Amino acid sequence: MRRYSVFAVAREALRFHAGWGRAWAAPEPKRKYDVIVVGAGGHGLATAYYLGRNFGIRNVAVLEKGWLGGGNTGRNTTIIRSNYLQDPSAAIYEKARSLFETLSQELNYNVMFSPRGLLMLAQTEHEARGYKRTVHANALQGVQTEYIDAARVKALVPIINIEGPRYPVLGALYQARGGTARHDAVAWAYARACSDMGMDIIQNCEVTGVRSAGGKVQGVDTSRGSIDCDKLAIVVAGNSSVLAEMAGFRLPIESLALQALVSEPIKPAIDVVVMANTVHGYMSQSDKGELVIGGGTDGFNNYTQRGSWHHVEETVRALVETFPIISRLKMMRSWGGIVDMTGDRSPILSATPLGNCFVNCGWGTGGFKSIPGSGWAMAELIAKGAPGPLAAEFGLNRFREGRFIDESVAAGVAH
Amino acid sequence: MLTLTCPCCGVAAEETELAPGGEAHLKRFGPGASDEDFEGYLFARKNPKGVHFERWRHAMGCGKWFLAARCTATLEVFGTYKAQSPEPPPEIIAAIKARRPDWKGYS
Ligand SMILES: Cc1cc2nc3c(=O)[nH]c(=O)nc-3n(C[C@H](O)[C@H](O)[C@H](O)COP(=O)(O)OP(=O)(O)OC[C@H]3O[C@@H](n4cnc5c(N)ncnc54)[C@H](O)[C@@H]3O)c2cc1C
Ligand SMILES: [Zn+2]
Numbered sequence: 001m002r003r004y005s006v007f008a009v010a011r012e013a014l015r016f017h018a019g020w021g022r023a024w025a026a027p028e029p030k031r032k033y034d035v036i037v038v039g040a041g042g043h044g045l046a047t048a049y050y051l052g053r054n055f056g057i058r059n060v061a062v063l064e065k066g067w068l069g070g071g072n073t074g075r076n077t078t079i080i081r082s083n084y085l086q087d088p089s090a091a092i093y094e095k096a097r098s099l100f101e102t103l104s105q106e107l108n109y110n111v112m113f114s115p116r117g118l119l120m121l122a123q124t125e126h127e128a129r130g131y132k133r134t135v136h137a138n139a140l141q142g143v144q145t146e147y148i149d150a151a152r153v154k155a156l157v158p159i160i161n162i163e164g165p166r167y168p169v170l171g172a173l174y175q176a177r178g179g180t181a182r183h184d185a186v187a188w189a190y191a192r193a194c195s196d197m198g199m200d201i202i203q204n205c206e207v208t209g210v211r212s213a214g215g216k217v218q219g220v221d222t223s224r225g226s227i228d229c230d231k232l233a234i235v236v237a238g239n240s241s242v243l244a245e246m247a248g249f250r251l252p253i254e255s256l257a258l259q260a261l262v263s264e265p266i267k268p269a270i271d272v273v274v275m276a277n278t279v280h281g282y283m284s285q286s287d288k289g290e291l292v293i294g295g296g297t298d299g300f301n302n303y304t305q306r307g308s309w310h311h312v313e314e315t316v317r318a319l320v321e322t323f324p325i326i327s328r329l330k331m332m333r334s335w336g337g338i339v340d341m342t343g344d345r346s347p348i349l350s351a352t353p354l355g356n357c358f359v360n361c362g363w364g365t366g367g368f369k370s371i372p373g374s375g376w377a378m379a380e381l382i383a384k385g386a387p388g389p390l391a392a393e394f395g396l397n398r399f400r401e402g403r404f405i406d407e408s409v410a411a412g413v414a415h
Numbered sequence: 416m417l418t419l420t421c422p423c424c425g426v427a428a429e430e431t432e433l434a435p436g437g438e439a440h441l442k443r444f445g446p447g448a449s450d451e452d453f454e455g456y457l458f459a460r461k462n463p464k465g466v467h468f469e470r471w472r473h474a475m476g477c478g479k480w481f482l483a484a485r486c487t488a489t490l491e492v493f494g495t496y497k498a499q500s501p502e503p504p505p506e507i508i509a510a511i512k513a514r515r516p517d518w519k520g521y522s
Contacts, residue, residue, distance in 0.1 A: 239464070241461070241462035241464075242463075250459040250460065250461070251459070251460070251462070252458035252459055252460065253460065254437070254460055254462050255487070299434070299435035300417070300485075301438075301462060301467055301469065301487045302487055302490070303464045303487045303488050304487075304488065304489065304490055306490075308416060308417065308430055309416060310416070310430065343457075399454055399457070399458045400451075400454040
């Protein structure tokens with residue numbers, strides 16, 4: 001792999017940029033791999049990367065039915081934060097956030113991590129109390145957050161309307177090292193690093209069946225033929241139930257549409273991420289100048305990657321109240337992704353009823369931020385066959401045992 | 416926008432008038448059931464990519480619950496029927512088969 005650097009840019013500038021090689025190879029599938037990862041989204045690619053980096057397992061294929069990063073990883077609003085309430089969540093999201101801090105250097109690829117600061121507005125007394133509680137929990141967990149008052153919110157976000165008629169801003173949960181990163185770049189960076197380790201990333205390869213014998217996985221059938229494996233990892237977000245059915249079990253997951261939209265580009269207006277969970281909307285500004293906007297999920301099962309119009313309307317309505325200056329902006333694009341929702345709004349990293357088959361799903365509306373930590377934990381689970389400390393609480397058995405990791409309050413809006 | 420005809424009042428209701436209620440025809444398990452059955456009833460979902468039977472409530476209309484057969488891969492609606500049905504009625508099954516000849520059937 002050729003390293004990207006300022007010298008490489010200079011060298012290529014002098015020869016019409018003819019020397020940039022492919023960032024990753026496009027191999028034919030082999031007959032057998034040690035590990036097959038289904039799904040080349042951020043979580044699948046990070047799982048493969050840390051299998052190689054942390055455990056030296058490199059005979060790995062990542063199979064993708066479309067193009068890599070074309071699922072939710074390329075459709076999300078890129079918010080990164082770790083201000084969760086429960087200890088297991090804080091641990092895995094903070095691990096991910098801290099890996100993001102040096103990801104560009106580690107992968108030699110600019111993922112544009114921008115820890116610009118993130119605010120979750122408190123707009124009711126309940127919410128204010130809830131966020132203060134989260135700040136105390138975060139202090140114990142080693143996650144740096146603080147509760148700030150309305151004047152400080154206004155100073156950080158001059159375009160905000162503090163005196164909102166219905167829901168005035170009372171304060172905010174502030175994570176100074178939360179922010180955003182470039183979603184595509186995260187997938188591309190991991191893909192390039194995996195390919196460099198000799199792993200096969202195989203696009204346009206849909207898994208259509210899971211083969212097993214004696215309660216153990218044998219391999220998969222795909223649109224490009226049958227491939228054997230010792231271990232299988234299912235990392236397909238909104239399609240998790242479909243793959244689970246192929247493998248012969250059911251998951252506590254429902255697939256729902258979640259939408260986002262961007263405005264026409266404008267001059268810099270807001271340099272933090274603002275989430276307003278009571279009125280249901282959130283916003284940040286991309287480097288191109290577009291306002292990146294998201295809200296809540298639809299309520300019914302859906303695999304079409306198209307959401308309902310009235311959710312867009314509700315989200316925009318809430319944000320116009322919060323940021324009156326955006327009311328005249330044109331919205332340029334909107335799109336949807338299919339998110340995998342669990343009952344407690346926490347993910348699943350787990351062994352499954354099928355031997356040597358592991359699943360990583362349930363990140364729902366908020367799994368972009370966790371990609372590095374999830375890959376790290378999932379690689380350990382696959383390599384050792386048992387979860388390490390980061391994944392231990394996220395097993396499937398928590399539903400049977402009633403050990404929920406309840407984050408539905410901490411994640412009031414979808415992000 | 417999704418439109419479902421409420422079998423209780425006959426109104427063709429738009430999505431904003433309706434409240435979704437999740438998978439239909441769940442078999443209930445309670446005290447005395449095995450852990451596995453109870454867990455399955457509470458959490459495990461078919462969540463199919465294709466034909467799905469689900470509960471809806473005509474929340475901003477007559478207020479009644481009803482059931483619908485819908486395709487989650489295309490958003491096509493096959494029909495709606497009474498909430499009291501223990502399983503999808505024959506006319507709904509026929510409507511689905513007419514549109515999805517290779518559908519495996521209700522199970
Ligand atoms: C609109 C929107 C906004 C969001 N905003 C945020 C946010 O601000 N912050 C945040 O942290 N999270 C956010 N999320 C959530 C985040 O996008 C997801 O949790 C995360 O990207 C999931 O990554 P993944 O790798 O698990 O899934 P994906 O990126 O969806 O990857 C799964 C891959 O599996 C492939 N696949 C599926 N079936 C098969 C098959 N049979 N064979 C082969 N391949 C298959 C798919 O094609 C896909 O590429 C948002 C999501 C959406 C939709
Ligand atoms: Zn009605």
